[in-house]
Amino acid sequence: xxKTGMLGASALSAALSGCINISAPDxxxxxxxxxxxxxxxxxxxxxxxxxxxxxxxxxx
Amino acid sequence: MDEKALAVRxxxxxxxxxxxxxxxxxxxxxxxxxxxxxxxxxxxxxxxxGLVGERVDGYxxxxxxxxxALQDIVNDINxxxxxxxxxxxxxxxxxxxxYAFTVGCQSIARTQPxxxxxxxxxxxxxRTSAPPExxxxxx
Numbered sequence: 021x022x023k024t025g026m027l028g029a030s031a032l033s034a035a036l037s038g039c040i041n042i043s044a045p046d047x048x049x050x051x052x053x054x055x056x057x058x059x060x061x062x063x064x065x066x067x068x069x070x071x072x073x074x075x076x077x078x079x080x
Numbered sequence: 081m082d083e084k085a086l087a088v089r090x091x092x093x094x095x096x097x098x099x100x101x102x103x104x105x106x107x108x109x110x111x112x113x114x115x116x117x118x119x120x121x122x123x124x125x126x127x128x129x130g131l132v133g134e135r136v137d138g139y140x141x142x143x144x145x146x147x148x149a150l151q152d153i154v155n156d157i158n159x160x161x162x163x164x165x166x167x168x169x170x171x172x173x174x175x176x177x178x179y180a181f182t183v184g185c186q187s188i189a190r191t192q193p194x195x196x197x198x199x200x201x202x203x204x205x206x207r208t209s210a211p212p213e214x215x216x217x218x219x
Contacts, residue, residue, distance in 0.1 A: 058178060058181075058217060059217045061174055061175075061178045061182075062178065062181065062182045062185065062217055062218065062219060063219050064172075064174075065172055065174055065178065065179055065182040066182055066185070066186070066219040068168060068171075068172055068182075069168075069179065069182040069183045069185070069186045070186050072164060072165075072168055072183060072186075073183060073186050073187055073190065076160075076161075076164055078120050079120075079123075079157050079160045079161055079164070080161075080187055080190075
């Protein structure tokens with residue numbers, strides 16, 4: 021019984037002392053969605069673009 | 081105005097319209113025909129000489145001093161490329177810029193040693209046997 025009580029108390033104290041502090045950063049958070057979206061698009065288009073270069077050899 | 085006069089007038093108008101069409105079509109054929117053919121070989125020569133190079137955005141640019149002749153070549157090729165890019169972009173449900181940029185990745189990768197290409201920082205580089213410097217987004 022005592023052992024269980026000890027365990028319960030230590031778990032409680034760990035929960036109490038392990039609080040997380042969040043401070044707001046000075047710089048605004050900018051998420052560059054544009055770059056990710058474009059890279060996805062570029063990967064999707066890559067094969068078609070390679071075909072375009074080969075099919076239009078007179079202008080490449 | 082009697083019927084005969086009206087018929088003559090109608091016939092005259094038809095002939096004139098046909099003549100206008102013939103003149104317009106021959107002018108268009110002249111404009112689109114031989115000079116464009118000549119410019120393709122001019123472009124290939126300018127490319128081999130390193131006077132024009134592949135830009136990051138999928139079009140070509142003048143590397144050194146601009147001359148009217150080089151400007152003509154660059155404009156001609158870029159107008160034709162843009163038309164192809166627009167068609168392909170529509171087919172692939174992408175923007176013109178994204179499609180053109182993807183082609184730029186490809187055409188820079190395909191440059192031959194000695195040819196010019198634009199590095200991501202905007203400067204002109206001469207292609208060596210090593211891989212070209214490309215935008216990190218290129219596949």
